[in-house]
């Protein structure tokens with residue numbers, strides 16, 4: 193699905209990601225954990241093509257195509273989705289309008305006709321219960337006045353509407369209470385299949401216990417320092433990152 | 443009587459002339475050249491009928507270079523007259539020429555002394571006018587050194603209700619326009635006013651004055667697609683209690699447009715609500731100016747008044763001068779004012795793009811979001827404002 197080769201990324205002149213290597217195959221769920229400021233969100237934003245993050249060297253190959261230079265909208269049309277750590281509020285733009293514009297923009301890039309409004313509404317209404325939001329959220333401005341948890345649910349709503357192949361979820365579980373966490377995890381789990389991949393960034397094993405991840409990677413100072421299976425998440429929460437640092441002599 | 447007023451205006455104008463940029467109120471907008479233009483009585487409508495934005499379901503009033511063109515118009519519940527009718531005393535003048543106070547104002551004095559024709563509209567007591575009154579104010583086929591003086595008086599009598607559209611349009615004449623509109627709103631009257639200016643090479647000073655009696659209600663939106671120089675003076679005189687106002691201004695500037703709104707909201711009596719909201723979108727090297735002031739006089743307890751200005755600069759070279767002010771001479775009032783200026787939110791742009799929305803479409807969505815609340819409180823789709831804005835973006 194996606195391969196990172198010796199990726200080096202600068203943010204505003206500062207080196208954040210240094211020789212990052214990772215391969216995620218179809219159907220796999222990878223988890224990236226790491227201390228604050230280690231570069232997790234930088235990786236996430238770089239995958240989605242945020243213009244502030246500049247790739248200095250290395251490659252990102254997605255579905256056999258080099259995507260280093262592609263715009264965010266081109267990447268979205270190829271099936272890449274990023275759930276933002278801090279979803280942005282957009283005053284004056286209704287959530288439902290935003291969703292529809294997104295669906296139709298992607299259809300346009302793929303040379304498909306615009307979606308029928310009634311079909312679209314039906315689809316979205318079907319998804320709302322899966323993320324625990326009611327219909328009123330469709331008619332509010334995007335994320336405006338949403339609680340932290342509601343913003344995260346709204347991100348997953350977008351994921352389920354847009355149906356990406358690669359979903360990058362940046363701390364989507366932070367700020368969720370245990371019930372909301374279960375709902376979101378359930379939504380992700382049901383969405384998961386053999387042709388869809390996930391990169392999940394998190395600090396906690398709580399959500400991972402529902403999701404059955406394939407690999408856990410520990411990112412420190414912009415580089416993966418340790419990889420392993422699901423047990424690594426528990427060990428980390430127990431022992432902290434200093435344990436990894438000691439083990440790696442860093 | 444009218445001639446006395448006009449003679450007085452003439453002598454005041456000859457003393458004052460047009461203001462200079464030394465005048466604090468005119469610091470950013472130079473209108474000295476208005477002194478040099480010449481008046482004209484041309485009413486050559488150099489327009490194809492299809493280019494005149496008449497509306498199907500409305501009463502259309504066409505003014506060309508300040509003169510009423512379609513004199514025969516009849517609207518049930520409304521009396522419409524031109525200046526000749528008023529001079530003949532076939533209709534009472536009412537407060538015509540008395541709402542816009544020209545005593546210290548050369549601009550108003552010049553219009554008052556120099557207009558050739560006027561449109562005088564009275565909405566009769568208890569009348570609810572179903573179809574909007576659509577005033578099309580055209581500047582057409584004029585030489586470069588010509589100035590015109592459109593003059594409109596609108597009087598809504600007790601307990602009446604009407605919607606008024608005012609469309610200011612022009613051909614490419616490089617003329618000047620000194621336009622004055624007066625509104626007199628009696629008790630319990632209700633006016634819905636939507637002004638849309640889409641001009642080109644003109645220099646225009648557009649003065650609008652309101653005088654409101656008890657429990658009158660005004661919903662007003664002024665939208666300007668910038669021209670070479672557009673200056674709007676809005677004077678709101680809240681002279682009664684229980685008034686309920688919602689005013690909106692939307693400036694859209696591109697190229698080297700110069701758009702200047704100057705607003706005075708005078709609470710002369712208490713217990714009224716007023717909301718004034720100005721938003722601007724400025725592209726290229728356009729310049730916007732917003733100068734607004736809420737003045738609450740001594741005997742105006744219970745006033746609730748707000749004044750806000752929000753600006754979105756869409757290019758590095760676009761510029762805004764924003765200055766909302768409060769002057770409160772009374773206790774027990776609620777007033778607020780504020781001003782913000784910014785660029786398109788880069789994080790929001792990325793957010794939209796990351797969902798597949800193209801850069802241009804993402805910009806359009808954010809711009810629309812910025813103004814959507816302002817224009818949605820007005821029934822603006824009749825003049826297809828949305829479409830015009832989409833095109834402009």
Ligand SMILES: Nc1ncnc2c1ncn2[C@@H]1O[C@H](COP(=O)(O)OP(=O)(O)O)[C@@H](O)[C@H]1O
Nearest residue numbers: 203204206208227228229230231232233234235
């Ligand atoms: N806009 C920015 N300008 C400068 N530095 C930034 C910017 N965004 C992130 N950084 C820096 O990059 C580093 C990694 O940030 P980030 O990827 O957000 O970390 P994480 O998500 O792992 O907490 C931090 O040191 C942070 O301060």
Ligand SMILES: [Mg+2]
Nearest residue numbers: 232233234277
């Ligand atoms: Mg982060």
